[in-house]
Amino acid sequence: MQPEHQGVAVTVLVSVGRHPLTGRARRADQDARGLELALGLEERLPGSRINLLHAGPRCEESESALRGYLGMGAGTGLEHLTLLEQPEGADAIPALAEHLASATPQLVITGARAERGEGSGLLPYALAEHLGWPLVNGLAAVEKVEHGVATLLQALPRGQRRRLQVRLPAIVSVDGAAPAPRQSAFGPARRAQLEVTPLAAERDHELAEWAMAPARKRPKRLKIIKSASARDRFKAAAAKAEGGSGQVLEGVSSEQGADAILKLLREEGVLPR
Amino acid sequence: MLETLLPILIFAALGVAVVGAWRRVRLWRQGRPSAVPLLKGLAALPRRYLVDLHHVVGRDKVISNTHVATAGGFVAAAVLMILVHGLDLGASEGWGGVLGWLLLAASACMFMGSLFVARRRRHPPARLSKGPWMRLPKSLMAFSLGVFLVTLPTVGILPAGFGSWVLALALAAVVGWGLAEMVVGMTWGGPMKHAFAGALHLAFHRRAERFGEGNRSTGLKALDLENEAASLGVETPADFTWNQLLGFDACVQCGRCEAVCPAFAAGQPLNPKKLIQDMVVGLAGGSDAGYAGSPYPGKPVGEHHGSPHGPIVGRGGKALVDAETLWSCTTCRACVEECPMMIEHVDAIVDMRRFLTLERGETPNKAPEVLDNLIATDNPGGFAPGARMHWAADLNLPLMADLQQVDVLLWLGDGAFDMRNQRTLRALVKVLRAAKVDFAVLGNEERDSGDVARRLGDEATFQSLARRNIATLAKYHFQHILTCDPHSFHVLGNEYGELGGDYRVYHHSTYIAELHDAGRLTFAPWKGGSVTYHDPCYLGRYNGEYEAPRRVLEALGITLNEMQRSGFRSRCCGGGGGAPITDIPGERRIPDMRMNDVKESGAGLVAVGCPQCTAMLEGVVDASAEVRDIAELVADALVAAPSEETAARHRPRAVEVA
Numbered sequence: 064m065q066p067e068h069q070g071v072a073v074t075v076l077v078s079v080g081r082h083p084l085t086g087r088a089r090r091a092d093q094d095a096r097g098l099e100l101a102l103g104l105e106e107r108l109p110g111s112r113i114n115l116l117h118a119g120p121r122c123e124e125s126e127s128a129l130r131g132y133l134g135m136g137a138g139t140g141l142e143h144l145t146l147l148e149q150p151e152g153a154d155a156i157p158a159l160a161e162h163l164a165s166a167t168p169q170l171v172i173t174g175a176r177a178e179r180g181e182g183s184g185l186l187p188y189a190l191a192e193h194l195g196w197p198l199v200n201g202l203a204a205v206e207k208v209e210h211g212v213a214t215l216l217q218a219l220p221r222g223q224r225r226r227l228q229v230r231l232p233a234i235v236s237v238d239g240a241a242p243a244p245r246q247s248a249f250g251p252a253r254r255a256q257l258e259v260t261p262l263a264a265e266r267d268h269e270l271a272e273w274a275m276a277p278a279r280k281r282p283k284r285l286k287i288i289k290s291a292s293a294r295d296r297f298k299a300a301a302a303k304a305e306g307g308s309g310q311v312l313e314g315v316s317s318e319q320g321a322d323a324i325l326k327l328l329r330e331e332g333v334l335p336r
Numbered sequence: 337m338l339e340t341l342l343p344i345l346i347f348a349a350l351g352v353a354v355v356g357a358w359r360r361v362r363l364w365r366q367g368r369p370s371a372v373p374l375l376k377g378l379a380a381l382p383r384r385y386l387v388d389l390h391h392v393v394g395r396d397k398v399i400s401n402t403h404v405a406t407a408g409g410f411v412a413a414a415v416l417m418i419l420v421h422g423l424d425l426g427a428s429e430g431w432g433g434v435l436g437w438l439l440l441a442a443s444a445c446m447f448m449g450s451l452f453v454a455r456r457r458r459h460p461p462a463r464l465s466k467g468p469w470m471r472l473p474k475s476l477m478a479f480s481l482g483v484f485l486v487t488l489p490t491v492g493i494l495p496a497g498f499g500s501w502v503l504a505l506a507l508a509a510v511v512g513w514g515l516a517e518m519v520v521g522m523t524w525g526g527p528m529k530h531a532f533a534g535a536l537h538l539a540f541h542r543r544a545e546r547f548g549e550g551n552r553s554t555g556l557k558a559l560d561l562e563n564e565a566a567s568l569g570v571e572t573p574a575d576f577t578w579n580q581l582l583g584f585d586a587c588v589q590c591g592r593c594e595a596v597c598p599a600f601a602a603g604q605p606l607n608p609k610k611l612i613q614d615m616v617v618g619l620a621g622g623s624d625a626g627y628a629g630s631p632y633p634g635k636p637v638g639e640h641h642g643s644p645h646g647p648i649v650g651r652g653g654k655a656l657v658d659a660e661t662l663w664s665c666t667t668c669r670a671c672v673e674e675c676p677m678m679i680e681h682v683d684a685i686v687d688m689r690r691f692l693t694l695e696r697g698e699t700p701n702k703a704p705e706v707l708d709n710l711i712a713t714d715n716p717g718g719f720a721p722g723a724r725m726h727w728a729a730d731l732n733l734p735l736m737a738d739l740q741q742v743d744v745l746l747w748l749g750d751g752a753f754d755m756r757n758q759r760t761l762r763a764l765v766k767v768l769r770a771a772k773v774d775f776a777v778l779g780n781e782e783r784d785s786g787d788v789a790r791r792l793g794d795e796a797t798f799q800s801l802a803r804r805n806i807a808t809l810a811k812y813h814f815q816h817i818l819t820c821d822p823h824s825f826h827v828l829g830n831e832y833g834e835l836g837g838d839y840r841v842y843h844h845s846t847y848i849a850e851l852h853d854a855g856r857l858t859f860a861p862w863k864g865g866s867v868t869y870h871d872p873c874y875l876g877r878y879n880g881e882y883e884a885p886r887r888v889l890e891a892l893g894i895t896l897n898e899m900q901r902s903g904f905r906s907r908c909c910g911g912g913g914g915a916p917i918t919d920i921p922g923e924r925r926i927p928d929m930r931m932n933d934v935k936e937s938g939a940g941l942v943a944v945g946c947p948q949c950t951a952m953l954e955g956v957v958d959a960s961a962e963v964r965d966i967a968e969l970v971a972d973a974l975v976a977a978p979s980e981e982t983a984a985r986h987r988p989r990a991v992e993v994a
Contacts, residue, residue: 082712084720089712137697138651246704248697249796250568 070110071208071231073101074168076159076186077117077144079128080178088124090131093174095244097237098132101172102139102245104205115144116162118155121259134252135245143256154267156186160193162260169231170213175200175238181270182278187236194234199227202235204242337504338486342421345508349515350418356523357532363619364585366644367578370542377539380547384538384678388547393676402452406476407531409446410518413483416442420490436491443484450476463591465609467628472517472527479514486511525620530588534677537586540579541678554669554878555830556686559795569690569793573618573656574644580684584615586677589629593671593681598908599664599915603923605632606664608671608681611657615684618642618656632661633923648688651696662688663700664920667791667913668873673904689793699792700918707794714783714801716917719753725779727758731765734776741813744768744775744847747828749821750784751947756954757820760947763971764820764844770974771856775818781808787823790831791913799835802827806837816840818847820967822874822946823912829879843875845885845945845966852891859973862893868939868961869896870930870953871906872946885945888966892973899937907933911948927952935960943969 075098080091098115105111115132119125133144147158163171176184191198203218206226213233217225218240288299312320328334394400416439419425425435454473460466486507488494522532546553559568570576576584593608594600600607610624610632617624617640625638635658642648642656649659662685671681693699699707709718725733736745746768751757768775783805786798809817817839819825829841842850851857869889875881882903889896901907910916910926931953934942941962944950953963 084718085713087712089708134697137695246693246697246699246707248693248695249794250695251697253564 070108070112071104071170071213072112072114072168073104073170073172074114074116074163074166075101075132076171076173077115077129077132078174078177078179079117079119079125083178088128090128090135090244090247091174091178092244093176093238093241095132095135095247096239096241097172097174098135099242099244100202100205100237101170102135102141103242104170104208105139108208113139113141114166114168115141116147116159117144118147118149118153118158118162118262120151121146121148121257126257129257130252130255131247133255134247134249136255137248137251141255143258146257146259148259148261149264152267152271153264154270156189156193157265158262159186160190163190163194167232169211169233170205170208171196171232171234172202173234173236175236181273187234191234194232196232196234197229198234198236199229200236200238201240202237203240205235337501338489338508339424341504341508342486342511343424345512345515346418346422349512349519353519353523356520356525360523360525360529360533360585363644364578364582366574366619367576367581368574370577370579372540372542372544372579374540377541377544380544381535381539384541384547385535387549389538389676389678392674392678398452399456402449402456404449405445406449406453409442409444409449409480410476412442413439413446413480414519417483420487433491436487439487440484440491443480443487447477447480447484450480461591461595462630463595463609465589465591465627465629467626469527469589469628475514475517475521478510479518482507482510482514527589530586530677533582534586534588537579537583538678540582542577542579542583542683543680546678550880552878552880554826555834556683556790558799558831558834559690561796561799567691568694568795569692570684570687571647571691571695572645573615573642573648575691576615576684576687580680580687581615581619583677583679584612584619584684587612587616587679588677589613590676591629592674592676594630596670596674596905596907598666598668598670598910598926598929599920599922600630600633601907601924601929602910602926603633604664604920605635605658605661605922607632611661611685612679612681614640614642614657618646618648619644624656632658635661649692657688659692659698659700660920662692663918664915664922665913666873666908666910666915666926668908669877670873670905670908673877686791686793689791690795691793693793694796699794700920702917702919703792703914706914706917707789707792707797710784710786710789710794710797710801714804715750715753716784716788717750717753721783722780724748724752724782725777727752727755727761728765728777731762733765733779735779736776736812736814737779737781739776742774742776743815744773744842745809745812745814745817746775746777747785747817747819747821747824747841748777748782749819749824749947751821752782754947754951756950757947760820760950760965760967763965764967766971767848767851767857767967767974768818770976771851773851776814778808783808785821785824785827787827788914788917790827792917802832802835802837806832806835809837809839816842818842818844820844820945820947820965822872822879823948826874826878843879843881843884843945845875845888846881848966848970849884849887849891852888857970858975859892859970860975862973864894865940866897866938867894867941867943868899868934868937869902869943870899870909870934870949871902871904872944872949873906873908873912875945876906877904885943885966888970889943892969894943894969897937897939899933901933909946909949909952911946911952916948916952925956927956931956931959931961 077094078091080089082089101113105113117129129144147162173187176182187198199215199217201218202215204216206214206216211231213229213231215227217227219225288296290296312323329336416435420435420439450473453476457470457473517526518528522528543553589609591609597608607630609629613627614624621643623641627637631637640654640656648656665685667682669682706716709716714721783801786801790798817828822843825841825843828839869885907930909930939961941964943964943966945966950963950965
């Protein structure tokens with residue numbers, strides 16, 4: 064039997080990134096990895112179509128950042144980006160969900176979290192909830208798509224991988240484990256089309272109430288190795304993180320689970336005792 | 337019999353040559369338009385040929401004299417032959433007889449030249465192409481000897497009906513062979529094509545400003561980014577301008593470029609001569625199987641093919657040239673400096689790189705990361721722009737933003753982020769303070785000059801950086817810019833002009849030399865060992881500054897042990913053109929070869945004047961010589977100038993000698 068050579072319709076959600084040092088708008092690293100994953104898929108599955116989708120305001124800065132994604136499409140079929148135009152501070156989730164529900168892609172790829180704005184990493188989950196689609200996070204590769212079922216490789220901590228099968232349509236999110244994005248070429252980026260759809264904005268009221276401050280690296284608990292020999296220090300540095308104090312709860316009710324989490328948070332001093 | 341045969345042969349050859357010329361011109365005109373003054377160019381041709389071209393050819397006296405005898409003899413003989421044998425003016429009385437004798441002299445001169453050509457071809461050096469070029473001395477002899485012999489009866493040395501018709505036919509055949517090679521081959525593509533294409537190339541050269549005593553034109557030409565629909569850079573041979581194509585066609589395959597190319601010597605897959613010949617293959621269409629010179633190292637001849645409107649670099653497969661050939665170039669300009677046909681190899685390579693970077697997004701290895709850094713942080717290393725002045729935290733450097741007006745703007749370059757170059761910068765600041773120079777720095781307002789982005793083909797990033805730098809510089813008043821980085825020196829001085837920034841830029845070696853001449857610096861005598869000097873490409877070949885660094889070293893009391901390859905023949909350190917970033921593998925490393933040159937000179941210290949050269953040469957393992965920047969040597973030798981009162985109190989003292 065001939066292997067099924069039917070392409071998939073992929074939509075990549077792209078955001079306007081922010082360079083960590085200078086704060087300049089750029090293609091966001093994780094979203095670019097998501098597009099790279101999609102472009103790799105297109106090479107292997109002829110007939111696949113990639114759509115780029117962004118919801119947000121249209122200005123010079125965001126446009127040049129979004130064109131950064133289009134510049135990755137040199138020599139591929141990627142030529143346009145759908146921009147759901149919204150004012151600053153509008154909630155992207157309903158707009159995206161509505162568009163995806165009508166455009167019916169088979170696979171939606173997104174980065175794990177945005178580089179500016181809220182950056183909570185909740186968008187893929189909220190979208191999956193809205194659309195009723197399965198979600199796989201931390202994707203490393205899409206191995207194959209056959210008969211509407213995708214075989215995915217999920218990245219776990221410490222380089223471990225887990226193979227999953229998921230029925231399409233589905234949402235997948237990528238982080239640093241996905242392949243590094245290819246170079247963005249200036250010419251194709253400049254010539255590509257932005258299809259702008261103005262949208263009635265739904266204000267994100269919760270976001271409006273928040274005070275924004277630049278993120279800072281969270282302090283890390285120091286691991287103090289009391290050992291004189293270099294061999295021991297090396298072993299300690301290379302060893303797996305100790306999971307000694309961890310606890311696996313199985314077959315418990317949601318109240319019991321919540322109690323356990325609250326108890327831990329109080330013990331760690333995150334919540335007042 | 338000869339009297340009837342010769343005019344037929346001569347005019348038939350001329351006719352066929354005219355048809356060939358028309359076809360050749362059509363090939364060149366496939367290229368993009370390029371505005372050059374045609375008549376002015378043709379008028380300038382004799383001077384460009386006799387002065388500029390022979391200045392380069394004359395570096396090898398034997399070949400130069402050979403060429404003068406052969407080419408001069410040929411041109412004279414050809415013109416006289418048309419008059420004497422073609423139009424039958426030789427038989428008439430008066431001037432006609434003189435013409436015959438002149439023709440004899442011209443063909444004899446050409447024959448002498450052809451003997452030297454033949455001697456050269458007996459054991460040709462590897463850089464020369466073989467193939468059709470090996471028959472050239474025989475063809476030259478056939479023409480000169482044939483013309484000489486058929487002219488003997490004309491001047492009356494031999495009786496008019498001498499010999500039989502067999503002899504006449506044989507002579508006509510020899511002359512015919514000569515005409516076929518020398519006249520028909522000139523436009524139909526034999527070795528003599530170089531004369532026809534070369535003459536027109538000199539007349540219609542894309543850089544007319546490079547001709548003339550002391551003139552040079554080394555800045556890359558800006559790419560027009562205004563037209564959004566246009567494809568950027570050169571994808572197919574027809575994307576070159578027509579006079580670039582004409583220039584490629586002028587190549588005489590002498591291989592001088594190959595002999596000086598650092599990438600070729602390092603076994604990287606680049607040979608400038610083959611590259612130009614591949615462009616000729618591309619403009620005519622076909623395969624490179626007919627090429628008879630050294631191949632690209634590691635790439636057999638005959639596997640590549642192209643057409644005028646086909647891609648030069650294939651996507652995934654083989655086309656005319658492989659991408660790594662283009663990325664091997666260090667843009668050191670040794671090939672351009674050495675080329676007797678004034679071909680602009682570096683322009684062509686950067687044109688093709690522009691397409692690969694701007695249209696394909698296929699800049700190899702670490703280059704995309706460097707370009708992204710330049711876009712996001714204005715420096716290739718991706719450092720925080722606010723950290724640019726950290727190296728000078730203790731120096732209290734005056735800022736342009738505070739002073740607004742100074743004599744000298746010190747341009748730091750991206751070496752400000754590099755710990756090795758910071759030592760050079762500190763030394764330079766010490767020298768400037770010792771000479772009481774009124775200077776200031778831009779501080780965090782400075783950005784990368786755009787040199788690396790431009791050489792990597794990213795013209796968009798270059799122009800963005802350049803325009804912002806020009807806008808920053810326009811805010812302040814200064815007499816001139818001073819920098820210790822020849823790359824910034826070149827870009828600020830030669831390439832910003834096209835974008836609206838005209839500055840008087842000094843390299844620190846020139847500036848220090850002038851300070852010393854003005855008596856503002858006093859040096860202690862040199863106590864170190866033997867020293868050699870490495871000419872940076874972007875200071876020497878790009879800007880013609882060979883003297884000032886040597887004058888500074890002389891002022892320090894140093895007698896230089898010159899390397900065999902120094903001055904305009906200096907060998908590149910391997911650090912230019914983004915080559916350390918694209919990092920195309922070869923058999924050897926270019927800086928290793930250069931340090932070997934240093935070792936052969938016997939010097940224990942190599943003076944440099946470029947942060948790239950410093951980094952590349954210091955990266956050599958087990959080097960026999962120390963690498964110091966000129967600024968460091970000067971700073972170490974500084975002594976306070978003897979003011980009048982201290983001079984009065986000065987008395988002899990004991991000096992420690994051991």
